[in-house]
Amino acid sequence: MNLTLREELKAKKQAYVQDEILATAAKLFAEGGIRGVTIDDIASSLGYTKSVVYYYFKNKNQVLWEIFTKIHDAWWADMESLVKTDDPPNSMLASMIRKHALNVMDRAAWSAIYFRDQGELTDAQQKVITKRKREYDQLFKQVYQKGVEQGIFQDIPTTLVVNSIIGICNSTHAWYKSGGPLTPDRIADHYASLVLQGCCLKSTPSAG
Amino acid sequence: MNLTLREELKAKKQAYVQDEILATAAKLFAEGGIRGVTIDDIASSLGYTKSVVYYYFKNKNQVLWEIFTKIHDAWWADMESLVKTDDPPNSMLASMIRKHALNVMDRAAWSAIYFRDQGELTDAQQKVITKRKREYDQLFKQVYQKGVEQGIFQDIPTTLVVNSIIGICNSTHAWYKSGGPLTPDRIADHYASLVLQGCCLKSTPSAG
DNA sequence: AGAAATTTCGACCGGAGCGTCAACAGATTC
């Protein structure tokens, strides 16, 4: 068999197992906290022994790190594509809020880790994540700022507005349970309208 | 010396040292996570050995538990006294939001623990805290419901409204740093007006 | 001063969990 082809197959299989491990780890980490979950827990939850996890990952920290990078990359891609459209700031901001809220609910376990357990990373990793979160916030700030310049948003410090937005959406992971009377769409819509009503000037009923 | 008087003095001194330990523990826990901070860390941060901590507290869990109960009791008392006034729902809700936000910023370390580390408690303790948090939310829900009945608030599911409120305020602990350009009062005011504008019917400009 | 209560110390135990390692098993290639 061709060498590169074999390597490719191997990589594909390993990626599959890695994803499986990451998904299980995320679920357990979210419930029990990073330190409260052992590698044994993750492995046996999949019918493996812990050596298997160490075969696919260097150590516990790498498992955690991949969770952070994977979720961030996915969210970042989503948000960047929204920003590229040429919607007006109010509908763009609404779309961004909805998307962010839906993303949080879609992967509540991963979100819980992403917002709660940054302190479990190494100092260097924390710096990277902090920077990426700032860049992510920046996307929101730019849109809001544009709306202020166009006179359709109230001139409130963008830091305050964006932190409110992120704060509302992120808190969802703490209480949202799928299957309840409130659907993710309904919740996301509410968040968008709450912020838009709360920040838009009263002369722009288009937001309501 | 009178026996009961001596006991009283002893209790008073012990309470003082306990508070000192709790304050330090809360600060360290908030930064490093519950499991990331050892009893040795707490003790040596005060110039003690860990045996001293074990003299004043049964174990690590009791230290954590007291942090939870102390902060809850303080917040509950604040909110209950606000609810007792006969202000109309809109200004009462605004006061409650402001108060909650200010409380979170006033003790950011304790708040971080209260919202982030409930999972580190025993199952029984978690049940108690969950119940108390629900009762706390209930205070907000009642006020909002009253406003809906009076026709001054939009008829949105109270769960959604209250979780938004709590979510906004609680997220503050993650980014607020005292000494910045944004004062706690300014932040609290913004939160109150954001929610009131976002939830009140447009026919009640008194909220703006 | 001497006795009693209070507080502090430092050594120690035991368990838990991370990460390693040598060996083994199964598949694949030659």
Add this chain to the structure above:
DNA sequence: GAATCTGTTGACGCTCCGGTCGAAATTTCT
């Protein structure tokens, strides 16, 4: 069938940390 690559096993070492304990030190009372 032998050799190699891939995946898996279970046991082990090591460190860290929660919690205990007896003794020492300090303070308070008589």
